[in-house]
Amino acid sequence: MKVLTTVKALQHQLKQPDKSPVGLVPTMGALHEGHLSLMKNAAADCPVIVVSIYVNPTQFNDKDDLRNYPRNLEKDLGMLATVLREDDIVFTPDDKEIYPQKDTRVFDFGNLDKVMEALHRPGHFNGVAQVVSRLFEIVKPDMAYFGIKDFQQVAVVRELVRQSGSGIRIVPNPIVREADGLAMSSRNQLLDPARRKEAPVIYRTISAASRMLRKNDIPEIKDFVKKEIERSGNFVLEYFEIVDDIELIPLKRKTEMKDSSKYYGCIAVRAGRIRLIDNIRVLLV
Structure with missing residues (x-):
């Protein structure tokens, strides 16, 4: 090179x-x-x-x-x-x-x-x-x-x-993940040991949220995500939104979802001064 x-x-x-x-x-x-x-x-x-x-x-x-x-x-x-x-x-x-x-x-x-x-x-x-x-x-x-x-x-x-x-x-x-599910990021190395150990909660939570969409509406899912992310006190949720992949318009209800579009659950979490982001494809079925 x-x-x-x-x-x-x-x-x-x-x-x-x-x-x-x-x-x-x-x-x-x-x-x-x-x-x-x-x-x-x-x-x-x-x-x-x-x-x-x-x-x-x-x-x-x-x-x-x-x-x-x-x-x-x-x-x-x-x-x-x-x-x-x-x-x-x-x-x-x-x-x-x-x-x-x-x-x-x-x-x-x-x-x-x-x-x-x-x-x-x-x-x-x-x-x-x-x-x-x-x-x-x-x-x-x-x-x-x-x-x-x-x-x-x-x-x-x-x-x-x-x-x-x-x-x-x-x-x-595609996203490349650590063995514990945390999305690889240059900022991961800035996490203190306690927060790094807990950080896989981000991917676990959005994975669960994607499954919930089959039976729950978006407001309930957003409440779930906030509670799970902030449960320990080590993380603060900045946002969790379900958006289409073209205009990125946040959805308020799952009835807004169209069969012709792709949707993703996008999250940002603050761990002290460090921000971590992740996302996952979400499906109605």
């Missing part, structure tokens, strides 16, 4: 023959097996993939969250060396490479930027759109790979591509 830090060096490398299609895997580092699964899937589709490692400041509405976000480039590169091929590229730019000038663009994603994560992290998805669109401009990928754990982010990026007309294919990848 080649480790490059500048836009110029990256674009020069991508001009070489036999570099198409190009796959992009955007990350903020602090890599785990979930990230590696993205890269393996990308490598199966593309003769060359670009893995970006960049902690994007414009998507953090909490300065403490930005400051505390785990960073260990040496460890990340060691993990990447186990899955990337000779021609694959790791792109590790600094702020000036990504934003040579202040990015003042404001995006309009309609309802996608008005619910769930957007309510609790104002400006987050505008920052995501800024950095993703910039990476698309730099790399010009044919395909880009994202984990479905960040369910709302995938919907936003798809809308970004639709608005831009770039034709980039967004490839969502």
Whole structure:
């Protein structure tokens, strides 16, 4: 693999023959097996993939969250060396490479930027759109790979591509979980031992909620989720919503569900200063 830090060096490398299609895997580092699964899937589709490692400041509405976000480039590169091929590229730019000038663009994603994560992290998805669109401009990928754990982010990026007309294919990848069911996340390593031990309650609860939908209505299910998550006092529920997979409109009653749509139960939990998110497909039958 080649480790490059500048836009110029990256674009020069991508001009070489036999570099198409190009796959992009955007990350903020602090890599785990979930990230590696993205890269393996990308490598199966593309003769060359670009893995970006960049902690994007414009998507953090909490300065403490930005400051505390785990960073260990040496460890990340060691993990990447186990899955990337000779021609694959790791792109590790600094702020000036990504934003040579202040990015003042404001995006309009309609309802996608008005619910769930957007309510609790104002400006987050505008920052995501800024950095993703910039990476698309730099790399010009044919395909880009994202984990479905960040369910709302995938919907936003798809809308970004639709608005831009770039034709980039967004490839969502399944959630990768720890042995105890906790969705893999770079933030898991920030949990204290007690909360980490209890964190599998998140997946257990949304799994139970998905089964409840067959006999219970959404208000009852939301009450159940809140009680289960907050039972021990170690976690606070920020939201649990059942939404469609296109517009992400939260449902109030299960009678609103349509046979032609797919629905997901999406959750965000606060463990002290750490936020954890997860989701699960839900079915009426």
